[in-house]
Amino acid sequence: MQLQELAKEEHAALVLSRAMDRGRLHHDYLICASDIAEAESLVRVFFAACNCEPMNGLECCGECPTCEAILDPEREYPELMLFDATQQKLGIDEVRTIEGRLSHYINQGRARGIIIRGMERLTTEAQNCLLKIVEEPPEATYFFFITTNINGVLLTIRSRCQILRLSPAPLTVAQITAGNTNLEAISELLLKAATKSIEAVMEAAQQIPENRFEASIVLDLLELRLRDILAGRAGLSGSDYICDQDWLNNNGPIFADIPAKRLFSAQNILAKGRRYRDNNINCRLLGESVILSLINQADL
Numbered sequence: 001m002q003l004q005e006l007a008k009e010e011h012a013a014l015v016l017s018r019a020m021d022r023g024r025l026h027h028d029y030l031i032c033a034s035d036i037a038e039a040e041s042l043v044r045v046f047f048a049a050c051n052c053e054p055m056n057g058l059e060c061c062g063e064c065p066t067c068e069a070i071l072d073p074e075r076e077y078p079e080l081m082l083f084d085a086t087q088q089k090l091g092i093d094e095v096r097t098i099e100g101r102l103s104h105y106i107n108q109g110r111a112r113g114i115i116i117r118g119m120e121r122l123t124t125e126a127q128n129c130l131l132k133i134v135e136e137p138p139e140a141t142y143f144f145f146i147t148t149n150i151n152g153v154l155l156t157i158r159s160r161c162q163i164l165r166l167s168p169a170p171l172t173v174a175q176i177t178a179g180n181t182n183l184e185a186i187s188e189l190l191l192k193a194a195t196k197s198i199e200a201v202m203e204a205a206q207q208i209p210e211n212r213f214e215a216s217i218v219l220d221l222l223e224l225r226l227r228d229i230l231a232g233r234a235g236l237s238g239s240d241y242i243c244d245q246d247w248l249n250n251n252g253p254i255f256a257d258i259p260a261k262r263l264f265s266a267q268n269i270l271a272k273g274r275r276y277r278d279n280n281i282n283c284r285l286l287g288e289s290v291i292l293s294l295i296n297q298a299d300l
């Protein structure tokens with residue numbers, strides 16, 4: 001079984017298999033998913049490939065005793081620890097227990113894995129304690145933090161981890177901003193600049209925060225707004241299609257002069273940028289390019 005076979009999680013699987021290919025695996029992964037079980041399946045295939053007996057590399061055979069034990073969520077594999085914060089309390093004491101278990105040598109296979117479901121449910125103290133562990137992870141030990149709400153995960157943890165986003169379901173504005181109305185205002189300013197001038201766009205882009213997590217939120221909002229405008233243009237309505245109908249009713253007409261073709265191209269730039277966003281992409285420039293692509297070049 002190959003990681004790439006998990007076609008639904010094409011991007012996340014690609015990131016993992018490339019890292020394996022280059023022998024440059026991250027130790028800490030933060031996986032944002034709307035479906036925890038789906039995220040865990042990806043982790044299990046990846047971890048099986050790290051340990052499979054006959055295979056060594058990008059694939060797991062899926063049939064050896066090691067693969068069978070790792071791939072089956074009902075079975076236990078001694079070097080794969082699973083903690084479910086959605087079902088049990090995971091406070092500082094429990095994190096210390098994890099730390100204690102990591103002091104033992106790996107008895108079986110080539111790697112040890114720790115999966116935490118519902119990372120956002122850990123208290124700040126517990127997350128801080130975990131941060132200390134992931135900062136100096138024991139050899140061949142991989143952490144997989146699965147979350148349905150990345151805003152509930154400490155920024156210090158997020159910046160330490162390689163972030164994998166699994167085909168996210170559309171979020172609401174409130175979920176994206178976590179109540180930070182300033183970021184919402186910046187994304188509005190940017191979008192509206194598209195109806196003004198290049199100068200307005202460049203000025204608005206300066207407002208995108210340098211902090212890349214905050215900048216990412218602004219970009220997520222742009223994506224959501226563009227998506228709503230496009231869906232509105234296509235005559236769609238209802239919460240299955242439109243994330244924020246009130247906003248669209250009030251603001252849709254402002255963008256009426258922007259042809260759909262340009263909206264699609266802006267969406268495309270955002271989608272391409274998303275792939276690199278978790279690396280060190282300049283979010284300010286990305287935001288600027290997106291809005292510039294909305295401007296009518298014929299007016300210049």
Ligand SMILES: [Zn+2]
Pocket residue numbers: 051052053054055060061062063064065066067068
């Ligand atoms: Zn195997």
